[in-house]
Amino acid sequence: MWTVGQACAALGCCALLLLFFIMVLQLLKQRHPKGFPPGPTGLPLVGNILALASEPHVYMKKQSKIHGQIFSLDLGGISAVVLNGYDVVKECLVHQSDVFADRPSLPLFEKMTKMGGLLNAKYGRCWTEHRRLATSSFRTFGYGQKSFDDKISEECMFFLDAIDTYKGKPFDPKHLITNAVSNVSNLILFGERFRYDDTDFQHMIEIFSENVELATSAWVFLYNSFPMIGILPFGKHKQLFRNADEVYNFLLSIIKRFSENRTPHFPRHYIDVYLDEMEQNKSDPGASFSTENLIFSVGELIIAGTETTTNVLRWAVLFMALYPNIQGQVQKEIDLVVEPNRQPSLEEKSRMPYLEAVLHEILRFCNVVPLGIFHATSKETVVRGYSIPKDTTVITNLYSVHYDEKYWHDPDIFYPERFLNSSGQFVKKEAFIPFSLGRRHCLGEQLARMEMFLFFSALLQRFHLHFPHGAVPNLKPKLGMTLQPYPYPICAERRQSGQSRAHC
Numbered sequence: 001m002w003t004v005g006q007a008c009a010a011l012g013c014c015a016l017l018l019l020f021f022i023m024v025l026q027l028l029k030q031r032h033p034k035g036f037p038p039g040p041t042g043l044p045l046v047g048n049i050l051a052l053a054s055e056p057h058v059y060m061k062k063q064s065k066i067h068g069q070i071f072s073l074d075l076g077g078i079s080a081v082v083l084n085g086y087d088v089v090k091e092c093l094v095h096q097s098d099v100f101a102d103r104p105s106l107p108l109f110e111k112m113t114k115m116g117g118l119l120n121a122k123y124g125r126c127w128t129e130h131r132r133l134a135t136s137s138f139r140t141f142g143y144g145q146k147s148f149d150d151k152i153s154e155e156c157m158f159f160l161d162a163i164d165t166y167k168g169k170p171f172d173p174k175h176l177i178t179n180a181v182s183n184v185s186n187l188i189l190f191g192e193r194f195r196y197d198d199t200d201f202q203h204m205i206e207i208f209s210e211n212v213e214l215a216t217s218a219w220v221f222l223y224n225s226f227p228m229i230g231i232l233p234f235g236k237h238k239q240l241f242r243n244a245d246e247v248y249n250f251l252l253s254i255i256k257r258f259s260e261n262r263t264p265h266f267p268r269h270y271i272d273v274y275l276d277e278m279e280q281n282k283s284d285p286g287a288s289f290s291t292e293n294l295i296f297s298v299g300e301l302i303i304a305g306t307e308t309t310t311n312v313l314r315w316a317v318l319f320m321a322l323y324p325n326i327q328g329q330v331q332k333e334i335d336l337v338v339e340p341n342r343q344p345s346l347e348e349k350s351r352m353p354y355l356e357a358v359l360h361e362i363l364r365f366c367n368v369v370p371l372g373i374f375h376a377t378s379k380e381t382v383v384r385g386y387s388i389p390k391d392t393t394v395i396t397n398l399y400s401v402h403y404d405e406k407y408w409h410d411p412d413i414f415y416p417e418r419f420l421n422s423s424g425q426f427v428k429k430e431a432f433i434p435f436s437l438g439r440r441h442c443l444g445e446q447l448a449r450m451e452m453f454l455f456f457s458a459l460l461q462r463f464h465l466h467f468p469h470g471a472v473p474n475l476k477p478k479l480g481m482t483l484q485p486y487p488y489p490i491c492a493e494r495r496q497s498g499q500s501r502a503h504c
């Protein structure tokens with residue numbers, strides 16, 4: 001028989017052995033394959049995770065100066081390749097588009113969407129079917145319809161009227177912009193807009209965007225490396241999972257509501273199209289259409305569309321108040337092109353090169369999705385002489401592309417004129433890729449461009465934007481998968497129609 005002391009000692013030995021075994025396993029995982037790109041030395045077990053705690057995109061750009069445009073990072077046993085600068089991003093995403101079109105099977109994504117849905121789906125049948133269905137629905141119920149511009153303009157009207165209720169007093173524009181932007185996607189997904197006082201929908205968006213922030217927390221990186229920390233009762237990953245469950249249940253209930261009274265083969269919106277497709281493919285065991293994937297794809301479309309476009313517009317408002325001269329010049333252009341008492345329309349876009357240049361510079365300078373969405377290799381490949389095995393996580397540093405000195409003069413300076421030629425016409429720039437490139441490039445680019453133009457031009461047509469007296473805005477971005485401004489107050493004072501026309 002063992003004494004209590006002996007039993008404790010034996011248990012202690014077992015625990016030590018287990019810990020030793022886990023450490024050896026982890027160190028083995030941390031070994032790089034032969035021919036893999038070099039990278040900064042990491043710590044045992046956690047690798048380079050701690051270096052990513054603040055401004056990972058900036059850290060990665062700096063590391064590329066030491067290790068080259070393609071280098072590796074150790075995300076706690078997950079070997080990742082980082083692509084920096086336009087040339088190598090294009091080489092991989094465009095010249096080897098098939099190879100770089102996968103998403104990594106990280107424990108977080110496995111738990112959240114089982115690698116199904118659309119945005120996080122593995123590069124295979126599920127992704128192809130969902131991407132095709134979403135693209136065609138966006139066309140059918142969105143920009144393919146002649147009346148869709150009018151529907152966005154109608155949403156603009158609700159948005160401007162809601163701003164008007166503040167009567168020039170300071171307010172944080174975040175919630176109104178979020179509501180207005182998400183309503184444009186809602187028209188396609190549900191065939192309806194949600195009222196700005198629909199607190200349930202707003203709460204859903206809030207906790208969903210909290211997850212976009214939490215997804216890059218150190219806890220979540222640790223969870224990806226050591227999924228067993230999921231059993232701990234605390235940690236930011238726990239909050240993320242709680243939020244995800246709540247969002248899932250909410251989406252399930254609204255999908256049920258919006259599919260009521262549906263007539264098969266007469267779809268009114270994305271949900272109806274999806275349910276038709278599910279029924280048609282019932283007997284095909286390989287088909288990916290399911291209630292679960294419907295919920296995942298709807299959630300992804302809502303958040304991918306809302307979090308990004310909203311943050312671009314929030315940066316745009318902040319920069320206009322920061323640079324009143326630029327604001328004045330945009331307003332002058334609007335007043336010259338658009339008749340007073342009528343909202344700007346998409347046909348007028350080509351006659352507003354300066355406004356286009358300002359929006360493009362905001363997208364370049366602010367980098368709302370600085371690291372894109374993680375990619376993975378679908379097969380083994382070679383890039384610039386380095387071997388990259390199948391299933392390697394690939395990070396596209398879009399921030400480094402937009403600050404690539406080879407393509408941008410003084411990239412740290414906010415300078416909309418870089419998008420204009422000497423006669424003031426708008427010019428496209430090759431290294432401008434806020435929507436990424438290749439097979440997985442943003443599905444909502446066309447919609448986002450419409451929304452940004454219509455909301456931004458309507459806002460500046462009606463209001464003069466300025467900070468409340470004495471307010472100093474914080475230009476540092478709040479970190480997450482997206483870069484957003486910290487909340488700030490703004491005053492929106494009604495302009496007289498054609499105000500700058502009177503001055504010119």
Ligand code: HEM
Pocket residue numbers: 118119120131185300301302304305306308309312368369372373374375396434435436437439440441442443444445447448
């Ligand atoms: C200014 C606004 C937007 C920006 C800057 C933006 C940017 C991006 C970026 C960088 C990616 C990653 C592409 C990659 O993996 O390489 C992406 C993917 C995606 N975006 Fe957007 N996006 C915007 C608006 C939208 C909108 C309005 C929607 C839809 C309503 C949308 C839907 C998607 C989807 C579904 C994907 C995943 C595509 C796939 O995996 O096949 N985005 N977006």
